[in-house]
Amino acid sequence: MTDFKTVEASVINISELMQPSHSNFGGKIHGGYILNLMDQIAFACASKHSETYCVTASVDTVDFLNPIDIGELVTMKASINFVGHTSMVVGIRVESENIRTGKVKHCNSSYFTMVAKDDHGNSVNVPGLILNDKNEVKRFLKAIKRTQTKRMRKSEFDKASFSYENYMEELKQHNVKIELPDKY
Template structure:
């Protein structure tokens, strides 16, 4: 039987992996797509651990590659549930890379994956609530609420039918574009 509430600590997961030449791009750095794949795997593990169900990725929010990851570095990913809705969870992920010869650690990425729990029939399934045990956990929960509001506003704006091109043409003068209609 599922618990009605779980602590953030109950679903925390960390993974570490040595970055190999086979993971590199043409520039000799670890391929961003490979990093995203690892992030998706840890988001799945964290969300599944919290929900006790199979989970799917609904969205990925704010992926900023802050520092390149080098071949031979040890990448550590840390994840936790930052927010829960009825059937969805926001998994916060922090990516760090360590030069194993010097011990220097750099923050390479932070991201937020929205995961949805699924039952055996593939339908969205309710997830346990979240027990927030520190001010940092409360801050992360509130920040997730704000990101959700921003995301909803972007969708409303994107899907709006009352967009009038002429209202925005003057703004385009600030960009390096040429309009040739």
Template sequence: MNKAYKTVSESQVTISELMLPSHTNFSGKIHGGYILSLLDQIAFACASKHSETYCVTASVDTVDFLQPIEVGELVTMKASVNFVGNTSIIIGIRVEAENIRTGKVKHCNSSYFTMVAKGEHEKNIKVPGLILQSENELRRFFKSIKRIELRRERKDYSDHVKYNAKDMLPDLDRYNVKIDI
């Protein structure tokens, strides 16, 4: 049943998983790659729920690892649709880890995934619009617009900058680099 518009709450997804020793990196903390895999899964679930079709990851705008996650903590990921375009959906995800013994909850990660809805023969298809019902949803929508604008500005800038090694060499003194050409 395809709707022209959907509320944010209709597509929200929450998952929780206990962090196990098999999820750790060499320093004994939960591996960032494992968290990225979970983030991609929940972004897919949220976007597919909103679009009612298969979605693929187009880009990951930011993944800010704020605090480490420990073995034995219960990780909860909350995903919401923050923005929709014609065929794309921006999913905002908040990651929290709870120490089960103390009940203390910490914010560990925030991330934004752009997902694209796919139809037959892998063609991009139109997604339902978004009904915003709170100041928080409106704020998230506007922040997504700003991130899109900034991404375009960065791309335009990098596409048009002329890199001349001779002119840039003096600026490299402040960086940890050695030129050996």
């Protein structure tokens, strides 16, 4: 295994024409189908970088920005944004193109955390990452910040002292009505 690899060494691009069988009841391409394709490209990108089998550990920030229509060409671009010891964050950009007009829409960006595994299912070390431009450095730093934010949120919610009572004022700012039984 190589000690370090460039981001470019494991970039993956796929394109697929969206068909009626991929649509939901609203006539747009089903989000679950897009997520499935994203998981496949994340696996390919992470496996290419790590030179081994990888599994999906988590998916962050899945925002569907624009709907995808039947007949549009969907292109997904994946690259390694961050590496840890055994894990990698794969950044994925999803665009759709109307093949008649050439209009391109940004539909989704997401981050898949993938873990490298050996043949026995044990986590294995992955190559480090060589960052060659400012965008790659920014993506790496953003991945660190997302991880820190996730850890802080988990720490807050996992504390034994976490209680909904501490958030009653915040809850009042939302469209919610709380009707708990007295024994709660």
